[in-house]
Amino acid sequence: MEWITDIRRMLVSFALLLCFYAAQSQEKVEREYRIKEGEVPAEALKFIDACNFDKKIKWFREENESGSSIEAKVRRQNRRHSIEFSKTGVLEDIEIEIDFEELPANTKGKIISGLDELFAKWSIRKVQIQYKGTTDKLLALIREDVNTSLQKRYEIVLKAKKDRRLQMFQITTGQDGEIVEVQKIDLRSTDNLEY
Amino acid sequence: MAGSNLYAQSSFEAGTLPSVNLNTRISGPWRFNFKWESRQVLYRGIFGENKQWDAFYERSDFSGVFSRKVGLNNSIAAGYLIRFVEDRIVHRTIQQFTLVQYFTGFRLAHRFSTDQTFIPDIPTISRYRYRISVENPLNGQEVDPKEFYLKVNNEYLFIHSKRNNGLEIRIVPVLGYNFSDRNKLEAGIDYRLAGLINSEIRTHDYWLTIGWYVKL
Incomplete structure (x- = not known):
């Protein structure tokens, strides 16, 4: 049938156009990928060994425009922990996922009033405390739950309405709950889940 | 007797099912999806009886669907499909x-849809569908550019017309490659089991599916 031949011709031309388009499209590359323990710097392994985690450690390398880092992810006391190292294995920080309700009342109050000023509506999805300090003090945090003399920040992922649109944001606050950074999170395309 | 004859036969078809999905944002929360999908049968027959290689082009579908985000992770959509099959043209409306839910390490999508198919000289066929999809990165905790992922769709279709009712189940495991957030390729098997109720013949379809998703 002639119309089938016409449709085939049209589709071939169309596919060629799309190939051209796909070859042209360039995107910023930011990747996190799983690595084996053997690829982890010795210094990072030494710290993790000293932590005595009883759950399996998953290792990741994160690459972005500013460089790369190594991350160990593990569950401890039923909380997600992310321990970040430089690419040479120098400990940078520890992030622990917690419930918003667990924050001190003053900090929580300051975060809530900060969010109310920024957004028309918001709801919290994830809260992490980020601890920074010396290796010994960070080790004491893991082994003995001692968090004194550590620099604390909160990273909060939330769904919020801004400019009449619901969007995802990550805010960073200081120890007292004052918002110091607001970043918009771009959600990945859902086309292949919708059609 | 009737009971023993029920589902006595199971027929099958196998072939290829390529598709191209073009997606674009129109303005604000409005988006548009254009899809082309075609079917080529390669092998078919009846289980336990005759089977034959029988390669032929079966059909082509072209559809356009407008969607609107109604929340951060939700969207509603409506569209129209035209199908060229043998010497007939079939029309379908879609809603x-x-x-889409985001979890650490995977995404889950629920799709509720209905469609109405209009075929000349045949009563309108309405379908009520639910599809659950899970997408898992094969490296890291989310699908980054230049990474592979696994996606599995499982869909249930209740089919209603004046003549008959039916049930179909689909399971579609695919391996995907994310060139970028604007360009993905998926390949896998699209298995469809139809004739589960009110039918004496069950049909099993096995399609080698290759889908290309492009965001313009």
């Missing part, structure tokens, strides 16, 4: 609601 759908999709909810």
